[in-house]
Amino acid sequence: EASQCCLVAVMTTMLCDRRCGCRRAPGFKTCCRGCPTTGVHDPGCLGPPAEEPEVSNPHSTEAPDENPEMCLPAEDPVPSCLPPPRWSNRDVLPVKWGMRCKQFSDFLDACAATRAWEEEAKAVGYVNLYALNGRLLVNWTRQTGCGIALRMNPMEALSAQLMVSHCWAEDMTECRDALDEFRVQQNISQDSVLWFCAFSQYQAGDEAGDVGPTIQEQLNHDPFGVVVKHVASCLGMVVVHTSRAEIYSRLWCVYEISEAMKVGCKVEVACSLDYVNTGAGNLQDLLQARTEEARCKSQDDEEWIRSRVTEQMRWFDLDNIIFKFRYDALRKLIQRHADKLKSTIAAELKNLCAMPAREKKQSTKAKPEVCLSKPPSSGVAKAAEREKKQEGVMQRFCSIFATLFSPPPTLVEAAEEPVEAEPEEEEEEDEEDKVMRDRLILLQKLQQELDK
DSSP: OHHHHHHHHHHHTTBOTTOSSOBOOTTSSSSSSHHHHTSOOOTTOOOSOSSOOOOOOTTOOSOOOOOHHHHSOOOOOOOTTSOOOOOOTTTSOGGGOBEEHHHHHHHHHHHHTSHHHHHHHHHHSSOOHHHHIIIIIHHHHTTTOOOHHHHTOSSOOBOOSEEEEOOTTSOHHHHHHHHHHHHHHTTOOTTOEEEEHHHHSOSSTTSTTOOOOOHHHHHTTOHHHHHHHHHTTTTEEEEEEOSSOOGGGBHHHHHHHHHHHHHTOOEEEEEOHHHHHHHTTOHHHHHOOOGGGOBOSOHHHHHHHHHHHHHHOOHHHHHHHHHHHHHHHHHHHHHHSHHHHHHHHHHHHHHHHHSOHHHHHTOSOOOOOOOOSSOOOHHHHHHHHHHHHTHHHHHHHHHHHHGGGOOOGGGSOOOSSOOOOOOOOOOOOOHHHHHHHHHHHHHHHHHHHHHO
8 A cells, every 4th residue: 555655656746737637847846838728738738547546565575666657756845935926927017027136145145056057057067047947946936937136026027126147157156255255235125126137038938838937038228238327326236257157258247347337327246256266367368358359149239239239339349348347346356355366366476476477478378269149359369469569468467467466585496597577569558458558557557456
């Protein structure tokens, strides 16, 4: 009798949640798309089980046949922080797809407690938003039309006060830590409302037969641009930097910072400690962005974003703006966490000082090859030529910045032979050279501040 009860319980989990008696479709809780929506079963419905399962004799010494489908664990259940949906993203304005900072943390706690999170972290070493969306967000919101933020606030849809610009490939643990520190440093309340695209938008709408709205239907309302404009009069926008991904390799993030500059929205930076630790050995890549090389999945979205960005400013100007606010954020982070970063920076400097001069010139990280959907523009070619011409300037820039973290003399071995600076060709200073000179002045000023 005990074996029969267990088997019946397992078989029950294989049947449609709508109690129609049909078998579940693989990967879903219902038998077909039509059952939960129209009540009319689709042609692909598996129908009821062909026959009752044969129950093994509990007194038999033979091992029962194993059914691999029965051994599959159930999906992670919907957490208690997600009450039944009341809203639909189709019926609520994008600026009201917000959630409180406390709710953001509570939801990530619920995600971290799931089997899906544990398996992903064990397999890859960290959990990013692509995995979180595919394994949890879509499953927990399917056929509701309601994103995570709206679902967590059934009594009142919340207007955004802080826009979070982030990359889907980021480590979500680092993202949370960076935002927590940013909130404390900026004295932002846990009740403040943030807008985090993955949790604000409805993510399951692109599945066949879903009630929607689809991702494109939501993007047609330009939620990023609308929200950036809205929060400009509130807490502004924060750009999250983590060690796992370069945020400005994502073209949507480039669009967000471009819109922020257009409407005069305040922009702050939240950095994880791992971001600084990973980039300490290559400060050029830590501070410099190459926005023109950013990409997004949809070719139509990419063309639209590029046209919107270039209407307002040049790619080089945007790169310079990003350099300045990254520089300011790094300065604040170093001042707050000097003790934690000291050993990492000292080790990087020791390697730098012991490196032969020829290797130093080749020490900058090589750019990864990017598969372009179209030939490189003239702007990309000019940028490559400019970088080649300014190689010596960038080397001096990195060297000056490295002196900001000088470790005790005992940690740095003197180079065997002093390296003489190569004479530079005198030429008329163009706009790009002027910008690089201004950056050097900023870094020298930072050195003086830290010395004080």
